[in-house]
Amino acid sequence: MPGIADPFVALVPRTMTKQELVQAVRIEIAGEVEAQLLYEAHAAATDDEVARKVFSDIADEEKEHMGELLALLQYLDSEEADHMAEGVGEVEGMMKELGIDPSVASDLMGSVIRNDEGTEKELDAGRNSKE
Numbered sequence: 001m002p003g004i005a006d007p008f009v010a011l012v013p014r015t016m017t018k019q020e021l022v023q024a025v026r027i028e029i030a031g032e033v034e035a036q037l038l039y040e041a042h043a044a045a046t047d048d049e050v051a052r053k054v055f056s057d058i059a060d061e062e063k064e065h066m067g068e069l070l071a072l073l074q075y076l077d078s079e080e081a082d083h084m085a086e087g088v089g090e091v092e093g094m095m096k097e098l099g100i101d102p103s104v105a106s107d108l109m110g111s112v113i114r115n116d117e118g119t120e121k122e123l124d125a126g127r128n129s130k131e
């Protein structure tokens with residue numbers, strides 16, 4: 001972690017614009033992915049049962065953080081949310097072509113990526129109140 005010894009590295013001297021906030025969330029998502037990979041690699045690379053369990057647990061927590069950040073990104077950027085929903089739809093289409101029930105993937109993704117009608121309404125209400 002470069003710069004961690006610098007006490008001013010993470011301080012922002014002003015409130016971020018919405019565009020900067022969206023970019024910050026994207027960077028944070030990348031950080032969660034990197035952290036998850038690191039913990040999983042370390043879990044796989046040790047014979048110590050306790051360390052493996054702790055690393056695996058933390059890796060799962062990073063996945064939860066990623067879900068939170070994806071939901072936040074959807075809230076902040078409706079266009080990005082629409083693209084994510086399109087991507088989910090494309091994968092569901094591919095699964096159907098292969099004879100796989102796409103509801104399995106949809107259930108796993110829940111409302112994080114998928115914009116069901118209720119979620120979309122809630123997100124729209126939140127966006128309207130922020131803009």
Ligand SMILES: [Fe+2]
Binds near residue numbers: 035062065
């Ligand atoms: Fe995290």
